[in-house]
Each structure stands twice: as structure tokens, then as C-alpha cells.
Amino acid sequence: MSAEAYTVLDGDTVLCIFGVAERGPWGVPWMLSTSDLKSLHMKAGITEARRTLDRWLSTYGRLFNLVHERNEQPKRWLRWMGFAIDSNVTFTHPKTGEQFRTFTMMKDKHV
Template identity: 40%
Template sequence: MITMLPATEDDARELARLLRAEDRAEVLALGCDPVDGLLQSLSASREAWTYRDDGRIICMAGVVPLSLIGQTGVPWLLGSDLVPAHRRAFMLETRRMVAHWLGMFAVLRNTADCRYEAAIRWLRWLGFSLSEPFPLANGLFRVAQKEAT
């Protein structure tokens, strides 16, 4: 059974060891250590959640305010190899999550590694627009953005 609980630092440390190869590559391309990146994202998040299947971590997701006074949120999600096994639930839950966060922020914006084709398809499916590729840190990235309607 899938459960959703507030994310913790222990969850971040656990997930960092179990990241999907593509998620790990994206984090490393941004110049971050997976543990540090997850802990920083978690501590800056307005809200963050951990999804588990019978105790096994599927993913963590959250949203960080871009600034203290702005209306832009920076959503993040990193997953384990269990994400594909829960594809349908993952797709439905992330659609619900994005709608919820658009109630908190007028705009959601983050970057996506151009090599991570599954993430690019997923972001398009969620209704995000994507910029042209641009160099960032150690790779080519796109800005993914979605505005409240």
C-alpha cells in the first residue's frame, strides 16, 4: 500500500542511496551531492512529502519558494527505482500535487536535464512549458514552467 508522509531528513538520506540512475545523474550535473541536495531541498521547502510502498521509498517531492516575497515556487521530485512500478499512481499523484502547488504559487519553475528524456516527457504531460536548452553547471538544461490559470 502506498503511503504519503511528511518528508524527513532520514528519508532524504535513505533516498540518496536509492536514487534512480537518471535522477542521480541530474543532481550530479547540477554540481550537487545527492544527500546534500535532498537535505537542502527539504529544509527550504514550504512542504515536502515522502511516498512509500510497504515501507520502501518510492520518491520525495516538495516545493520551495523562489523568494520570500515572490509568487514562484520551485517544485522538486527525486525517485527510486520503484517509480516505474507505480507509474499510474505516480502520474495521478504528481498531477494532483502540481495543481495543489499552483494554489500556493502563481508560477512553478525549475530546470530539467536535457538528457533525462523521461522527465522531459513527464513535465510536458503535466502541462509545463519548456525553454530551449541552455548550459548550466555541468550539462544542458531546460527551464520547465507552469502558470496557474
């Protein structure tokens, strides 16, 4: 269950939902977006996204989750926001064989 969850709208159109769940002492940020989320929206939301990440880092100290190996656009955005992405695959789904990498951000290493 998420500790926080939000919906981003453009009028009546859902662009994305995002939030953070708690896993022990750490935060697990997540986001699901629609095809209506464009780079223009992303640029407009960067300041608020950074404030949200700073707040979550203050609460949890470390944020982590998984990103699909082939999902290049989200990996670029995660790096741009300051997350480190493991260079090796860190999880292979046992049923589908899909591969994922861990992304992390720690309070003392956040710029």
C-alpha cells in the same frame, strides 16, 4: 528550504521524495526518484500529483525549475503533467558543462 516535502513509499521501499520550495513569489517543484519507481506507480499517483500541482499553482501562480537536457523520461512526464519545457538550453553548469532546460507551469495557462 522546501515549503512542503513528501515521501512516497511502497511498503517499506522509498519510491520518491518530492516537494516545493519558494523562490520569491513562485514555487519550485522538485522530485528525486529511485529505480523502484515504475510507470505503474506513476499512473497510480497521477490524480494526486495533479491535485498537488493545482494546489501549488493556487498558492504560487507559477511553478518552475530545471530538468537535465538528456533526462528524457522526466521531460516526457513533465510535459504530460502540463509543464512547458523551454526548447533551448537555459542553464549550463559552470563546472561540469551539464546542460539544463527550464520547465514552467502558470496558473492561467494550466489545463
